Amino acid sequence: MKKKVLVTGATGFTGGHLAEELKARNYEVIALSLPNQDKTKLEKLGINVVIGDLTKKDTLLKAVEGVDTVYHIAAIFREQDVPHQLFFDVNVGGTKNLLEVARDAGVRRFVHCSTVGVQGEIKNPPAVETDPYGPGDYYQQSKVEGEQLALQFFKENEMEGVVFRPVGIYGPGDTRFLKIFKFVHNGKFRMIGNGEVLYHLTFVKDLVRGIILCGEKPEAAGELFTLGGNEYVTLNEYIKALAEVLEVPVPKKRVPLFPVWVAAVACEALCYPLRVKPPLYRRRLDFFTKDRAFDISKAKRLLGYKPQVPLKEGLKITAEWYKENNYL
Numbered sequence: 001m002k003k004k005v006l007v008t009g010a011t012g013f014t015g016g017h018l019a020e021e022l023k024a025r026n027y028e029v030i031a032l033s034l035p036n037q038d039k040t041k042l043e044k045l046g047i048n049v050v051i052g053d054l055t056k057k058d059t060l061l062k063a064v065e066g067v068d069t070v071y072h073i074a075a076i077f078r079e080q081d082v083p084h085q086l087f088f089d090v091n092v093g094g095t096k097n098l099l100e101v102a103r104d105a106g107v108r109r110f111v112h113c114s115t116v117g118v119q120g121e122i123k124n125p126p127a128v129e130t131d132p133y134g135p136g137d138y139y140q141q142s143k144v145e146g147e148q149l150a151l152q153f154f155k156e157n158e159m160e161g162v163v164f165r166p167v168g169i170y171g172p173g174d175t176r177f178l179k180i181f182k183f184v185h186n187g188k189f190r191m192i193g194n195g196e197v198l199y200h201l202t203f204v205k206d207l208v209r210g211i212i213l214c215g216e217k218p219e220a221a222g223e224l225f226t227l228g229g230n231e232y233v234t235l236n237e238y239i240k241a242l243a244e245v246l247e248v249p250v251p252k253k254r255v256p257l258f259p260v261w262v263a264a265v266a267c268e269a270l271c272y273p274l275r276v277k278p279p280l281y282r283r284r285l286d287f288f289t290k291d292r293a294f295d296i297s298k299a300k301r302l303l304g305y306k307p308q309v310p311l312k313e314g315l316k317i318t319a320e321w322y323k324e325n326n327y328l
C-alpha cells in the first residue's frame with residue numbers, strides 16, 4: 001500500500017516542488033491548502049487537496065487522517081502589509097495546531113521546516129546547527145519560536161520529529177530572487193560595499209531531495225539539519241555568475257556602504273513617525289553586509305544528503321524559467 005503523506009504549503013513554492021516529487025516517488029500525497037487558492041496544478045498531478053487553515057485547528061483534522069508523515073512547509077514568509085501578529089499566529093500557533101492533530105491522529109513522523117534565519121547574522125561562518133539563535137526580525141523570531149515548539153513537542157510526546165533549516169531557496173517557481181536577476185539583467189545593479197560577504201543558496205530540487213531524506217531516514221528522527229547547496233560564494237562571485245548566466249556584462253559599479261547606511265538611518269527617522277514604510281532601511285542593507293554561510297556536513301553524514309545542482313547551473317535553469325514565464 002502507498003504511504004500517505006501530508007504536505008502543508010503545497011500551493012507555495014517549496015511545498016509545491018515537494019508535493020510533486022513525493023507524488024513522482026509514488027506516495028499518496030495530501031496537500032493542505034487555504035480556501036480560494038488555485039489547486040488545478042496539484043489536482044492534475046493526482047494530489048488530493050484538503051482545504052484548511054493552520055490557525056483553525058478543526059480544519060486540519062481531515063488532512064491528517066491516515067497520514068504516516070507530515071511535511072510542514074507552510075509559513076507566513078513573503079507576505080507584506082499583514083500584521084506582525086499573523087507571523088506568530090501561523091508560524092507558531094499554526095505549527096502547534098498541526099502538531100496536536102498529527103499526534104492525535106497517530107502520525108508517525110513530523111518534518112518541520114524552519115530557516116537558517118533563526119541564527120541571524122553569522123559571526124564565524126560557516127555556521128553549524130548548534131550555533132546560537134540570533135533572529136533579526138519578527139519573521140525570524142516567529143520561526144525560532146516555531147522550531148523550539150516543535151522540538152519540545154517531539155520530546156514531550158515521544159513523536160518522531162525532524163527539523164530542517166533551509167538556506168535561501170531559489171529555482172523555477174520562485175519570484176523572491178527575481179528582483180536581483182532583473183537588476184543584473186538590465187544593468188542597474190550596484191554593489192553596496194565591497195561585495196566580499198558570503199552568500200549561500202539552495203536549488204529547490206536539491207532541497208526537496210534533502211527534505212524527503214528527513215522524512216524517510218531512520219537516522220533523522222530527533223535531529224535538526226541545515227540544508228543548503230554545496231557551495232557558498234561571495235556576493236561578488238554570485239553577481240558575476242548571474243551576469244554570465246544572463247549573458248550581460250558583469251556589473252562593475254559600486255557604492256560605498258557608509259553614505260547608504262546614513263541615508264537608511266535618515267529614511268527610517270523620517271518615515272517611522274509618520275507610519276510610512278521607508279524606501280531604504282538598515283535591514284535592507286543586510287544583503288550586502290552580513291555573512292550567510294552554513295555547514296551542511298551533518299545532513300551529508302547522517303542523511304546521505306548530496307546536492308547535485310551547481311550554483312551556475314541552478315541559476316541558468318531559474319533564468320530560463322523567468323524568461324519562459326515572461327518575468328525577465
Ligand SMILES: NC(=O)c1ccc[n+]([C@@H]2O[C@H](COP(=O)([O-])OP(=O)(O)OC[C@H]3O[C@@H](n4cnc5c(N)ncnc54)[C@H](OP(=O)(O)O)[C@@H]3O)[C@@H](O)[C@H]2O)c1
Pocket residue numbers: 008009010011012013014015032033034037052053054055073074075076077078090094113114115116117143165166167168169170176
Ligand atoms: N524561500 C526561502 O528562501 C526560504 C528560506 C528559508 C526557509 N524558508 C521556509 O520555507 C518554507 C516555504 O517557503 P516558500 O518560499 O516556499 O514560501 P511560500 O511560497 O510563501 O509558501 C508558503 C505556503 O504557506 C501557506 N500558508 C500560509 N499561511 C497559511 C495558513 N494559515 N494555513 C495554511 N497554509 C498557509 C501558503 O498558502 P497560499 O499558497 O495560500 O498563500 C503557501 O502555500 C517556509 O516555512 C519558509 O519559512 C524559505
